Amino acid sequence: MNGQELRIDKQILKTIRMKYLLYVPSTYEESDSKKWPLILYLHGAGGNGTQTDAIRREGLPAHVENERNFPFIVVAPQCPLGAFWNTREDEVLAILDELEEHWLIDPDRVYLTGFSMGAYGVWQLAEHHPERFAAIAPVSGGGDPAHARKLKDMPAWIFHGMDDQVIGSTESEKIAEAMRGVGAEVELTLYPGMGHDCWKKVYANEGLYRWFLEHASSPQRMARTGETWMEAYQEMDHHQPQQEKESLDESLSTRPEWANGESALGLYHDGTERLRVELVSESDVSDLFAHELKNKAFFLQFTATREDSFYTYEEQVARVRRSVDAAAADTRYSFMIRERQSGQLIGGVDLMDVKRGSLQSAWIGYSIDGDYNGKGYMTEAVRFVVRHAFEVLALHRIEAGVMPHNQGSLRVLEKAGFEREGLCRRNVNINGRWQDHVLLAIVNPKDMAEEE
Incomplete structure (x- = not known):
């Protein structure tokens, strides 16, 4: 018998259903021409289910709940029980599409972050749809080093607690090394003495949000507008001095391994x-x-x-x-x-x-x-x-x-x-x-x- 090479070309409609939390800045005005940056947050396994309170207690939502003037729109979908983010990409992208259609969102400044199971989801979603995101920030997770080949142009800031007993920090180190090996803009921050819940430190750090705003999907557009975290806060009546946008030329380097001798990331007892x-x-x-x-x-x-x-x-x-x-x-x-x-x-x-x-x-x-x-x-x-x-x-x-x-x-x-x-x-x-x-x-x- 000879096998025949055939192809089916048929449209199939799919019904999707997913809950999500949406946080909108207090100064958002529908009549305004300003378009807002958006952060998509993927929760960890503890947030799976149907009760959105489960995702309010961790990660970025837990931080935003206490922030009156957070200068991003934030969306946090909820993954169903027994599912993983790699099986729910259609739902997540549909939520993004709906938000971009009905809200004033800048499509060049959409950022992706996630915690634990969500961090693995960040790597997969970014690899499959890199055109949708300007930068990513996985927390307390890991990713297949093979992702690096397709994400060499994706800026990434990776976070992990060095005392993480749930997912070892080596998981983040491996993907960081792979990203660095293909010449990507990658930053790895390891927190000594912190465990799996280092998200408390990560999402309280304004430096992360400044870093997000340094990146846009379109480099030409970023060079033209270049809104910074400080400028976003000034629009919310935060009386802070305006500062110039930092040059993007500074190369990123490795967060030190806090141990004696030579580390897996190239740090030595007498330097780097x-x-x-x-x-x-x-x-x-x-x-x-x-x-x-x-x-x-x-x-x-x-x-x-x-x-x-x-x-x-x-x-x-x-x-x-x-x-x-x-x-x-x-x-x-x-x-x-x-x-x-x-x-x-x-x-x-x-x-x-x-x-x-x-x-x-x-x-x-x-x-x-x-x-x-x-x-x-x-x-x-x-x-x-x-x-x-x-x-x-x-x-x-x-x-x-x-x-x-x-x-x-x-x-x-x-x-x-x-x-x-x-x-x-x-x-x-x-x-x-x-x-x-x-x-x-x-x-x-x-x-x-x-x-x-």
Whole structure:
């Protein structure tokens, strides 16, 4: 018998039924011409069923329920009992179609996130329909590394708790490595001391929503409009200073593995795969002196006013000796950043004003050679030093101050887990002028876990 090759071409109608929660900003006006960004949230297995209260208690809905002015439309479908998201893609896409037809939604700014079972659904839905989403953010889940081939152009920020006993963080690490291997824009944030419910940390972080708004399905449209999280909040009468949109050129790098030795993601006990990050020593004086002279004009834009005597070899010798003594006295730790391959000194990170007793805190500051700016080096270095501060120095809290217009520096801190806490008015004299600074801070996750 010879097999015949045939094809059926017939339309079949399908009836779909699915409940969903919809959150609309309080300033939404049907008569307005403004189109809103939308976030599609896929819940975990605990949300399956017919009672939508089950999905109000977790993930993004739990966060949005307490937010009066959240500048996104949010939709959260409910998967039926016994089903998984990969079997309900038609329903989810139909909900999106209906919302885009009847609500003022910007189709170029539709974002996809999900928790646990929903994170697996994020990877599959994004792979099957990448044209529908501008960026994705899976939380506490995983995905087949094979997804990476079709998602190399999809920006992804992946989150996982390192103490997750339900789905191991290696599941997120594997897909992150695969995405990185095809050249995708991918960020992996691992939370030390946190378990499966790290969504509480993820969805409370405004940095995620700023990151979403940096991406659009159409790059040309993003370059033309480029609304930021801050601008969205200003329209809701949040009295915060307007800030410039951050450059999209800064490369993303790996969230550190908080363990000794070499990690699966390329972090070492003395730095990262690309960098050595070590405490300053007297052998660094010559390189440090040359580094300061080379970047004098560049650093004046961001650092406190310096006397001319700072730019002498003798002062750099004294500076290094003070730093060595301060580290021995547990009051300040100065780290030098060098390219691992070449040994070139390219910057520094300082933990300053270390307080013990009931505070257990410090301030962080950093600088990088102008020629190496915007390449992700400082992000790696700051994360490594934060790890050192929490795991080795046992600090509870690290604070930082950044000028509002310095969006690159703000992104470095936010990607390291810092959160914005306020604005300090005219508090630092920089290049002859008193400048405002955004106050940011990060708390040791292990301390947070113990309190919970």
